[in-house]
Amino acid sequence: MSFCFNFDVPTQSTNPDDVDGNELQNGKNDSAAKHKEDDAKPAEPVKEAKEHLPLSDPEFLLRDAVTETVTIGSLPPLHFLNETVFEKTASEREDEEKILCCNVEQRSDLISGVYEGGLKVWECTYDLLELIEKDGETFGGKAVLDLGCGAGLLGILALQRGARQIHFQDYNSTVIEQLTLPNVLLNCPENDEVDSEDDKEGRGQGKVQEEDGCKKKGKEKQEVNDGDPPAKKRAADLSQHDLLTKCRFFSGDWSTFLALVKKEEPQPKYDIIFSSETIYNTAYYPALHKTLNKLLAPDGLVYIATKSHYFGVGGGLHLFETFVEQRGIFSLDHLWDSEEGLQRHVVVLRFRKSKENLNK
Template sequence: MSFQFNFNIEETETSPGECEISQPKEANDINRSQQNPHDERSGCGNHSTSDKTVSCKPATEHHIPEDVSSMLENTVVESSLGLQFVNVSVVEMTLSSSDVNREDLVNKSITSNSDLISGVYEGGMKIWECTFDLIRYFEDEDVSFEGKSVLDLGCGAGLLGIFSLKQNAKVVHFQDYNSTVIEKITIPNVLINCDSDNLTENIDGVASKKRAKKSDVKSGLLNKCHFFSGEWSHFTQLMQNQVPPMKYDIILTSETVYNPTYYSALHEVFQNLLANDGIVYLASKSHYFGVGGGVHLFETFIMESKLFNIQTLKIHNDGLQRMLLSLVFKHKS
């Protein structure tokens, strides 16, 4: 198991949640000169927001190719808590030379000396520790996913959605801001976990497939999965346009409240896509220095909206304080 937390952030033109506005060039220059290579989501770094210009990123559904062999070729696999996932460092090395014609996330991250560039890359290639906090909570509390429709929002590696999938969820949707994250990390992770019986590992720790075709993978699990990229407001609209409109029994999200700029779009997802008797499970650090977000500011935002009851489920005080929360519609209680 590997964690990667050492980065700072850079503000650019959009947010993952809605049509956002970016800082003028002078403000960005000042921020870049002041930034340090710290982990923004773990609470270190400098950041500010000011005047902005509008730009939007549409929501797109991604499909698993018929031949999945190329997606899993030379993949290095790690594991934790019974889940398997690709080694992101190997993915990054591959993308640094092959992704120049698409989002080019790795090279942009290196150029900016940042692993979180708002409106460009929102950290989906990293596995955040709060994700594992939430999985342990589900195991300890025997939370049931059986027969539930689940959304893994801001999924990144997709471990929360994969956990629910392995716990007999009815349908699981994976959403991340970046299409590269969905195609190069999320989908491969789902394939690995859906077909673990056919996954072998050679002496160098490189995963290979005995069978290459999509039809050979456990079709029952894959048929439950759908994958989406794009910002939250566009994703919300896409799901509302389904016939019938999509509603989720459970929404899972980890370390997505680091920037208060995104709270309105996040609240919009919960308001419009959560089933009437559904529940949101949210994991977060108490505070994210530099961006200013965190649990307490988000709780205030939610309470002022007067739509949800928000409850603290668990607090971890080892290192930077981390918290697990749940949200339900007020009428439920």
């Protein structure tokens, strides 16, 4: 696969719509003002965005579920569907995009513009979870976006930790409906659940393995459903769950997702945007950057977990950093860099402060 990558430096815009609301509010950032993000048109037709409402048939979605649980340090255990569940039931599931049909070995990790990889949990998600655990990010009262969410573990953690609202976005509608939504359900305790039978039997007890004084993530796999009536009842109850009212689910390309939410009044602004393993394709950087720019709250933070380089696709942290720097809108700081193996990183983006603001 090869992708044309072009750091176009757009010409000065006189149209205020080309400049982010935060810049106008904070005083103009000279470098940022030179960039016309609205002119960054994607090369191919883009997938329309749509919102997905929970949930037509939660009972079915959790049928034959094989779940895994990941527990990292003091974080609450996070449950998610194992990919194999789709092998058993692909033909019965709604999948207009036809991305479920192959088994895990046959399925490509990415088919650009068709399937963007959301059906499995990518390893940088775990890096970011570990960083959140270490740094003690608090979510209380915050608006959170899990951008390119896939299984949605980062958004689910924010939900469990008291975020005010959590929006999940994935390119593929099948991912949202068949994976993200069921995963959110799996992590909603029953409204009246204190110490349920499920938890006593271990469904909610992720392991913390201590090795050489370091906390390591523990993973469990467990069949939770398979025609088990209590689990079906549980799924049906969960569709009404209080926590779900804090969540919204979107599919589609970043550019159309942005257009969709920009129509809302008030337009959402997020205190925290998570994005794990989403900067592998340089052709998507303009839409991604613009989405971050338009949707991040003025003092918000974007956490990006990524590999240094994505072989076969071409993107990676260095190219993204260069792109971000050239735009001049965000500062980018490294929070964590792996020391071994394929290099992985967690970085944070925040709006650059204008000179006027710094002098205040």
